[in-house]
Amino acid sequence: MPRPAHGSPAGQPGPRRDPRPSPAVTARTTAAATLLLNATYEPLCVVSSRRAIVLVLADKAVSVHSAAEEVHAETLSLPVPVVVRLTRYVRVPYPAQVPLSRRAVFHRDASTCVYCGGSATSIDHVVPRSRGGTHTWDNVVAACRRCNHTKADRSLAELGWKLPHPPRTPSGAAWRLLGARAVDPRWREWLGMPESVSA
Numbered sequence: 001m002p003r004p005a006h007g008s009p010a011g012q013p014g015p016r017r018d019p020r021p022s023p024a025v026t027a028r029t030t031a032a033a034t035l036l037l038n039a040t041y042e043p044l045c046v047v048s049s050r051r052a053i054v055l056v057l058a059d060k061a062v063s064v065h066s067a068a069e070e071v072h073a074e075t076l077s078l079p080v081p082v083v084v085r086l087t088r089y090v091r092v093p094y095p096a097q098v099p100l101s102r103r104a105v106f107h108r109d110a111s112t113c114v115y116c117g118g119s120a121t122s123i124d125h126v127v128p129r130s131r132g133g134t135h136t137w138d139n140v141v142a143a144c145r146r147c148n149h150t151k152a153d154r155s156l157a158e159l160g161w162k163l164p165h166p167p168r169t170p171s172g173a174a175w176r177l178l179g180a181r182a183v184d185p186r187w188r189e190w191l192g193m194p195e196s197v198s199a
C-alpha cells in the first residue's frame, strides 16, 4: 500500500542542522579588547579583539602590540592584537566631557572619602542639591557613609570641613576613552599613563 513519503524512520523531523562552517574568526578572544590608535598613534577607542582582527585582515589597521597567543582564522593564524593602529587617519569628534557616574566618581576619587580618607561607599554633593548644588563633576565627590550622614544638607562652611582639593572634571586620553573601565596594562604606554600606576 502506498504511503505518504514524509517523515524519517527515526521520526524526528526537527529543524535542519545548518551545515555552514563556523565563523571566519574563532577564538577564545572574542570577548577580549584591543586599543585602537589613529594613524598618528593617538589613542582612539577600545574595540573588541575580534573587530581589531577584522580591521587587520582588511589592511585597515596594523598590529602594534600583540599577545603571545594566536587567533585562528580560516586560512591563517595571527597573534591576538592588543594594540592596533589604523593605516589611514580618521578625524573623530570627541565627547566634550567624561560622563558623570557613581562608578566614574569612585574611580576619580580612588574609592576614598574626600572628607576623612576612609573607604567611600556613596557619592556626596558638596553643595547639597537641596541648596541648589549641581550634579556635576565639580560638585560630586566620593564619601563614606558616616561623613555623608553627618554632613546631610549642610554646607562645608557650616561644618568647618574643607576639601583637600576642588573636585575636577577628569580629562586625558585614558579617561576620554575608558572612563571608569579597567585599563589593560599593555595599553598604558599608548595612553600616556605611567606603567606603575594602578587603575
Ligand SMILES: [Zn+2]
Pocket: 113, 114, 115, 116, 117, 118, 143, 144, 145, 146, 147, 148
Ligand atoms: Zn568620610
